Amino acid sequence: xxxxxxTGATIGILGGGQLGRMLSVAASRLGFKTCIFEPNGDCPxxxxxxxxxxxxxxxxxALKSFAAAVDVVTYEFENVPTSxxxxxxxxxxxxxxxxxxxxxxxxxxxxAFLSELGLMVAPYxxxxxxxxxxxxxAQVGTPAILKTRRFGYDGKGQSRLMSPNDATQALAxxxxxxxxxxxxxxxxxxxxxxxARGQAGDxxxxxxxxxxxxxxxxxxxxxxxxxxxxxxTDAVLIAAKILNALDYVGVMGVELxxxxxxxxxxxxxPRVHNSGHWTQNGCTIDQFEQHIRAVVGWPLGDGTRHSxxxxxxxxxxxxxxxxxxxxxxxxxxxxYGKADVxxxxxxxxxxxxxxxx
Amino acid sequence: xxxxxxTGATIGILGGGQLGRMLSVAASRLGFKTCIFEPNGDCPxxxxxxxxxxxxxxxxxALKSFAAAVDVVTYEFENVPTSxxxxxxxxxxxxxxxxxxxxxxxxxxxxAFLSELGLMVAPYxxxxxxxxxxxxxAQVGTPAILKTRRFGYDGKGQSRLMSPNDATQALAxxxxxxxxxxxxxxxxxxxxxxxARGQAGDxxxxxxxxxxxxxxxxxxxxxxxxxxxxxxTDAVLIAAKILNALDYVGVMGVELxxxxxxxxxxxxxPRVHNSGHWTQNGCTIDQFEQHIRAVVGWPLGDGTRHSxxxxxxxxxxxxxxxxxxxxxxxxxxxxYGKADVxxxxxxxxxxxxxxxx
Numbered sequence: 001x002x003x004x005x006x007t008g009a010t011i012g013i014l015g016g017g018q019l020g021r022m023l024s025v026a027a028s029r030l031g032f033k034t035c036i037f038e039p040n041g042d043c044p045x046x047x048x049x050x051x052x053x054x055x056x057x058x059x060x061x062a063l064k065s066f067a068a069a070v071d072v073v074t075y076e077f078e079n080v081p082t083s084x085x086x087x088x089x090x091x092x093x094x095x096x097x098x099x100x101x102x103x104x105x106x107x108x109x110x111x112a113f114l115s116e117l118g119l120m121v122a123p124y125x126x127x128x129x130x131x132x133x134x135x136x137x138a139q140v141g142t143p144a145i146l147k148t149r150r151f152g153y154d155g156k157g158q159s160r161l162m163s164p165n166d167a168t169q170a171l172a173x174x175x176x177x178x179x180x181x182x183x184x185x186x187x188x189x190x191x192x193x194x195x196a197r198g199q200a201g202d203x204x205x206x207x208x209x210x211x212x213x214x215x216x217x218x219x220x221x222x223x224x225x226x227x228x229x230x231x232x233t234d235a236v237l238i239a240a241k242i243l244n245a246l247d248y249v250g251v252m253g254v255e256l257x258x259x260x261x262x263x264x265x266x267x268x269x270p271r272v273h274n275s276g277h278w279t280q281n282g283c284t285i286d287q288f289e290q291h292i293r294a295v296v297g298w299p300l301g302d303g304t305r306h307s308x309x310x311x312x313x314x315x316x317x318x319x320x321x322x323x324x325x326x327x328x329x330x331x332x333x334x335x336y337g338k339a340d341v342x343x344x345x346x347x348x349x350x351x352x353x354x355x356x357x
Numbered sequence: 358x359x360x361x362x363x364t365g366a367t368i369g370i371l372g373g374g375q376l377g378r379m380l381s382v383a384a385s386r387l388g389f390k391t392c393i394f395e396p397n398g399d400c401p402x403x404x405x406x407x408x409x410x411x412x413x414x415x416x417x418x419a420l421k422s423f424a425a426a427v428d429v430v431t432y433e434f435e436n437v438p439t440s441x442x443x444x445x446x447x448x449x450x451x452x453x454x455x456x457x458x459x460x461x462x463x464x465x466x467x468x469a470f471l472s473e474l475g476l477m478v479a480p481y482x483x484x485x486x487x488x489x490x491x492x493x494x495a496q497v498g499t500p501a502i503l504k505t506r507r508f509g510y511d512g513k514g515q516s517r518l519m520s521p522n523d524a525t526q527a528l529a530x531x532x533x534x535x536x537x538x539x540x541x542x543x544x545x546x547x548x549x550x551x552x553a554r555g556q557a558g559d560x561x562x563x564x565x566x567x568x569x570x571x572x573x574x575x576x577x578x579x580x581x582x583x584x585x586x587x588x589x590t591d592a593v594l595i596a597a598k599i600l601n602a603l604d605y606v607g608v609m610g611v612e613l614x615x616x617x618x619x620x621x622x623x624x625x626x627p628r629v630h631n632s633g634h635w636t637q638n639g640c641t642i643d644q645f646e647q648h649i650r651a652v653v654g655w656p657l658g659d660g661t662r663h664s665x666x667x668x669x670x671x672x673x674x675x676x677x678x679x680x681x682x683x684x685x686x687x688x689x690x691x692x693y694g695k696a697d698v699x700x701x702x703x704x705x706x707x708x709x710x711x712x713x714x
Binding site: 007008021024025028029030031032033046047048050204281284285293298299300301302304306307319322326327329330331332333334335336337339348351353356 | 381664691693
């Protein structure tokens with residue numbers, strides 16, 4: 001059953017970074033107001049949202065006021081504290097749903113969920129201490145990557161083991177946090193599917209993009225990705241299986257490794273995704289509008305792609321190159337309005353059109 | 358000489374309607390902040406701008422605070438009171454420039470300016486009273502349209518004369534305002550050129566769109582317009598001549614009648630224009646971003662069009678059809694967030710992609 005919000009309704013967004021900023025803009029295009037909940041002032045989303053609750057996630061009064069001020073809540077990151085979600089959900093619906101958050105907040109839960117669906121994932125093992133790490137190495141082999149189970153992003157909370165000798169250092173890097181050891185996958189390239197599911201159960205996927213990472217951070221996404229027609233079909237079927245199993249509502253980023261044995265799920269992100277930014281200049285309805293459409297109960301856009309795109313992330317002082325990109329005169333420029341340039345910080349992205357679709 | 362604003366600078370916008378709203382969104386995309394000056398609360402632009410000065414145009418203290426808070430000022434409508442502009446310009450630059458506003462605020466000045474440039478305009482005569490109206494009718498003929506010299510838009514402040522017998526009623530319709538009588542032009546269709554000029558004098562024009570009006574309000578713009586290659590060239594040359602003569606900086610809408618004798622200038626609008634809304638879904642860099650680029654001193658976008666578009670205005674309760682448009686799944690939907698639906702009020706627009714360019 002769909003629950004359609006009337007135009008003019010207010011969408012609450014947890015998190016005020018660039019994803020919240022671009023979600024706010026998309027919501028405004030469809031006539032909705034937005035209200036950001038974000039502890040930091042002068043955050044990217046606050047520049048374009050109607051309202052900004054500047055409060056911490058343990059401020060119950062602020063959370064209650066926020067929930068009462070909006071008609072639905074969505075989020076731009078998956079690590080919202082459970083207590084905050086409980087309080088919000090007692091007042092207003094949260095989309096995508098809580099189960100998805102529970103699954104994706106913990107790398108072990110996520111891998112177990114995907115495996116139970118019959119999807120391929122990298123070999124993995126739970127790690128709490130030296131003993132379980134040794135067991136995981138025996139099972140998974142090296143090279144491998146040790147990752148914290150929670151709160152990791154953009155390569156943070158990760159440590160590489162080239163051989164069992166690196167175990168002690170890797171465990172120390174986790175600083176006592178529960179972790180998961182992931183075996184290396186022999187993949188030719190990584191792709192991602194930006195998939196959406198509406199409240200009526202309708203599913204729409206954008207064409208997969210091909211991702212290149214640099215220093216653990218997404219560097220470029222190129223559309224179309226190098227895929228056979230069969231791989232393309234598989235990618236969509238995998239994404240649809242995940243969304244349906246979670247009774248998902250909204251946009252999800254599904255990262256897949258392309259291997260000789262088939263597509264292996266790397267990870268899922270229950271939100272709009274950096275590897276879907278190309279849709280802003282490649283499609284009439286971009287991933288941000290698609291997410292808003294799902295959250296407010298509209299029918300999904302059909303995902304039609306009119307152009308081939310290469311998306312380039314501007315990390316840290318890459319943003320100094322903006323004058324050069326502007327001179328070109330044909331690239332889609334997207335800056336996040338962050339006041340301070342820091343190494344490793346996502347400052348913006350460039351969508352270069354490489355031809356008609 | 359160009360005066361490039363650094364990213365993060367604040368752009369002041371006079372007027373908080375839908376044009377200010379879409380300018381604000383474009384500015385945010387390039388990393389700029391926006392500050393709206395608009396007497397009405399809950400106006401469309403206030404939903405997406407960083408700041409909103411809710412004050413009247415004769416509130417000197419508010420105008421001064423506004424001007425001091427921003428790095429440059431632009432506007433979404435041409436009828437800003439002169440006293441407000443004088444005060445603002447004593448503090449911060451206004452782009453497009455004052456001369457353009459002076460010319461375009463008064464239909465007589467505009468027609469004199471265009472005629473002096475050697476461009477064709479409809480036959481016209483100044484009207485202050487019954488005597489000058491009679492003289493204008495003798496010169497221009499009927500049918501003709503009597504229009505107030507100032508503050509007219511969307512067919513407001515206009516009265517049609519089918520014969521000299523309508524003179525008394527038409528003059529009464531002006532309610533004492535100075536007016537201009539315009540002779541009818543025998544045109545096949547109306548087009549508009551959305552033209553931009555940067556601070557370095559660079560000019561970029563979007564492909565002309567073909568306009569259809571309904572009840573004096575723009576109904577549809579279709580791109581490409583029906584034009585011969587020679588007419589296309591003429592349209593661009595006419596627009597460039599106007600922009601250069603005014604040392605213009607920003608986007609201008611130039612409405613042209615297509616006639617057997619050539620292109621006749623209907624009117625110019627020194628701002629982003631309703632007939633350029635198709636660029637949001639037809640081009641990588643739309644008219645709103647193009648205007649912001651000019652105002653902040655960036656190089657212009659090249660105006661490349663990737664798709665053919667039909668733009669449909671949603672007037673009054675047309676907006677009730679949104680559910681139908683949403684169902685289609687491929688149209689670009691743009692709503693302005695206006696709380697009250699009123700007859701004749703622009704509530705939003707739909708950009709339907711009709712094919713690759």
